[in-house]
Amino acid sequence: MSEKEIFFKEYNDGLHRIGRFTLILSVVMLVAVPFIIGGLNGVIPDLAGFLKGFANVGLIYIPVAIVEFLVYAPMLGTGGSYLSFITGNVTNMKIPCVMNSKDIAGTQDGTPEHEIVSTISVATSAITTTLVIVLGVILLVPLQPILQTEALLPAFNNVVPALFGALGLKYFIKSPKIAIVPLLLMSILCILVPAAIGQTSLLLIPSGGLALLIGYILYKKDLL
Numbered sequence: 001m002s003e004k005e006i007f008f009k010e011y012n013d014g015l016h017r018i019g020r021f022t023l024i025l026s027v028v029m030l031v032a033v034p035f036i037i038g039g040l041n042g043v044i045p046d047l048a049g050f051l052k053g054f055a056n057v058g059l060i061y062i063p064v065a066i067v068e069f070l071v072y073a074p075m076l077g078t079g080g081s082y083l084s085f086i087t088g089n090v091t092n093m094k095i096p097c098v099m100n101s102k103d104i105a106g107t108q109d110g111t112p113e114h115e116i117v118s119t120i121s122v123a124t125s126a127i128t129t130t131l132v133i134v135l136g137v138i139l140l141v142p143l144q145p146i147l148q149t150e151a152l153l154p155a156f157n158n159v160v161p162a163l164f165g166a167l168g169l170k171y172f173i174k175s176p177k178i179a180i181v182p183l184l185l186m187s188i189l190c191i192l193v194p195a196a197i198g199q200t201s202l203l204l205i206p207s208g209g210l211a212l213l214i215g216y217i218l219y220k221k222d223l224l
Contacts, residue, residue, distance in 0.1 A: 008112045012078050019082030026086050067205050074109055079119030087126040096167050097125040178215045182207040
């Protein structure tokens with residue numbers, strides 16, 4: 001192994017050690033806080049009811065979480081993955097930030113350069129989000145009359161679609177052979193079944209699987 005490869009391996013090993021510790025700590029804290037608050041106030045939920053509620057939610061979100069991890073981790077890299085899954089807003093904040101930074105820096109997935117760029121971009125996104133939230137909380141009361149005006153309300157409902165429409169178009173153009181079928185099928189589904197629009201995480205599973213299948217077939221036939 002070259003000196004660069006040795007350094008990169010040590011760097012990744014360090015990220016895994018820190019990332020695993022912080023992920024475990026985060027999960028423990030997230031689960032413990034509601035129980036601690038409930039215990040202090042004497043309102044601990046019934047264990048059977050808790051498990052039943054967890055099972056109902058888990059049936060939906062566990063498969064989604066597995067798929068999102070498999071899809072997002074290669075794009076985010078090691079450091080970016082740990083930071084993203086701890087701080088949240090992966091789909092609507094971290095992924096667009098990493099993809100934009102990757103295009104600007106001209107890096108490729110899986111390379112040491114992409115690992116560094118991805119980690120820095122996710123960290124910057126997390127810090128910026130935190131600062132904006134703090135500022136928003138401070139200014140929430142004076143800005144509330146403006147934010148609740150009828151003229152602005154439709155804009156807030158379309159921020160995420162506008163963001164991903166602009167971001168997705170660039171990648172659809174790059175790989176139209178792969179993107180066209182899933183895009184058309186999901187668009188038709190959402191038109192015919194409007195309720196599906198609110199289930200984007202679930203739609204990611206069939207559309208992502210279909211895109212992978214199409215990409216694999218085109219690769220085997222040397223059509224990419």
